Amino acid sequence: MFSKDIGIDLGTANTLIFMKGKGIIMREPSVVAVDTRNDTVRYVGKEAKEVIGRTPGSIVAVRPLKDGVIADFDITASMLQIFIKKVFNNSMLARPRVIICIPSGVTEVERRAVKEAAFKAGAKHVSIIEEPMAAAIGANLPVAEATGSMVVDIGGGTSEVAVISLGGIVAAKSVRVGGDELDVSIIQYIKKKYNLLIGERTAEDIKIQIGSAYPYEGEGSMNIKGRDLMDGLPKNIEITSLEIREALADPLSMVLDAIRTTLERTPPELSADIIDHGITLTGGGALLRGLGELISKETGMPVYTAENPLDCVAMGTGKVLDDIDRLRELLSDDTSGKY
Numbered sequence: 001m002f003s004k005d006i007g008i009d010l011g012t013a014n015t016l017i018f019m020k021g022k023g024i025i026m027r028e029p030s031v032v033a034v035d036t037r038n039d040t041v042r043y044v045g046k047e048a049k050e051v052i053g054r055t056p057g058s059i060v061a062v063r064p065l066k067d068g069v070i071a072d073f074d075i076t077a078s079m080l081q082i083f084i085k086k087v088f089n090n091s092m093l094a095r096p097r098v099i100i101c102i103p104s105g106v107t108e109v110e111r112r113a114v115k116e117a118a119f120k121a122g123a124k125h126v127s128i129i130e131e132p133m134a135a136a137i138g139a140n141l142p143v144a145e146a147t148g149s150m151v152v153d154i155g156g157g158t159s160e161v162a163v164i165s166l167g168g169i170v171a172a173k174s175v176r177v178g179g180d181e182l183d184v185s186i187i188q189y190i191k192k193k194y195n196l197l198i199g200e201r202t203a204e205d206i207k208i209q210i211g212s213a214y215p216y217e218g219e220g221s222m223n224i225k226g227r228d229l230m231d232g233l234p235k236n237i238e239i240t241s242l243e244i245r246e247a248l249a250d251p252l253s254m255v256l257d258a259i260r261t262t263l264e265r266t267p268p269e270l271s272a273d274i275i276d277h278g279i280t281l282t283g284g285g286a287l288l289r290g291l292g293e294l295i296s297k298e299t300g301m302p303v304y305t306a307e308n309p310l311d312c313v314a315m316g317t318g319k320v321l322d323d324i325d326r327l328r329e330l331l332s333d334d335t336s337g338k339y
């Protein structure tokens with residue numbers, strides 16, 4: 001029977017599902033709202049994200065993957081099962097083959113556990129692919145060729161830097177700094193400077209609207225709302241793009257350090273290729289204004305942002321599904337030879 005194989009980008013911020021023959025068919029935040037009275041999952045994805053910070057005491061919104069690791073396995077597994085069932089409208093004609101990309105920091109136990117969750121959701125075969133490899137494939141880098149390609153995937157919880165050649169990762173570094181950490185830095189900056197407490201969603205909004213890594217044309221300011229820590233009352237303040245750039249400088253310097261370290265570990269022949277072809281940015285963090293300029297200035301390399309950076313990892317899993325006979329060797333755990 002015809003089976004619709006799927007590729008899953010199980011990210012700390014977003015989960016995307018690619019279906020063979022259809023492309024990306026689901027994009028949902030990796031968020032679950034749990035009713036603590038009976039430990040049941042009440043909402044997942046977009047619905048759950050909407051209720052973050054607004055739930056009554058008994059319903060808690062959790063992000064089961066945090067800082068690039070699986071913080072709560074059972075909830076991750078339930079979320080994965082709900083997403084898989086959702087894309088098949090709860091009716092699988094035939095059991096699908098699944099390729100999952102998980103944050104690279106996860107342990108062997110977590111890796112096996114994620115596979116188990118996919119099996120429970122009805123998968124026939126489950127393979128894992130390394131995140132930077134999937135990102136590079138999704139960004140159309142020539143990963144299988146004898147040339148060095150450098151990818152920097154900046155997600156919600158982690159930033160993964162890798163140099164890939166001949167289908168393998170030659171040098172890599174992963175840091176637990178991604179878009180979430182940028183949001184936290186904004187919260188801390190505003191708290192310290194203005195004694196104002198803002199929520200995670202407001203911080204992300206500020207980052208997307210006026211955040212930057214490098215000066216840009218049309219710099220501006222934004223009116224934000226929070227709770228004054230002195231008198232506990234709601235308050236408005238005006239914040240400028242310059243201040244936000246200052247707030248983001250520290251976490252961004254950690255990403256820059258990871259890029260420098262990876263470049264230092266890269267064999268000279270491949271370094272020469274990177275000078276020629278540049279560094280490719282993927283992941284939602286790549287959308288931060290001026291990030292390419294900053295990395296280019298600090299490394300002296302040309303930097304390109306992939307088209308649709310948020311989709312690269314899911315597209316990468318999809319390309320492997322589409323061309324499994326040729327690309328099977330890029331899966332990190334397909335030792336059987338029988339995909």
Ligand SMILES: Nc1ncnc2c1ncn2[C@@H]1O[C@H](COP(=O)(O)OP(=O)(O)OP(=O)(O)O)[C@@H](O)[C@H]1O
Pocket residue numbers: 009010011012013014015068103154155156157158159178179180204207208211282283284285286287288289309310
């Ligand atoms: N326009 C934008 N400017 C800056 N950051 C953005 C923008 N759009 C999205 N982001 C950030 O991108 C991050 C999510 O990226 P992505 O979906 O690639 O992460 P993920 O794959 O779920 O995480 P990970 O790779 O760590 O598992 C969030 O932190 C989000 O705030």
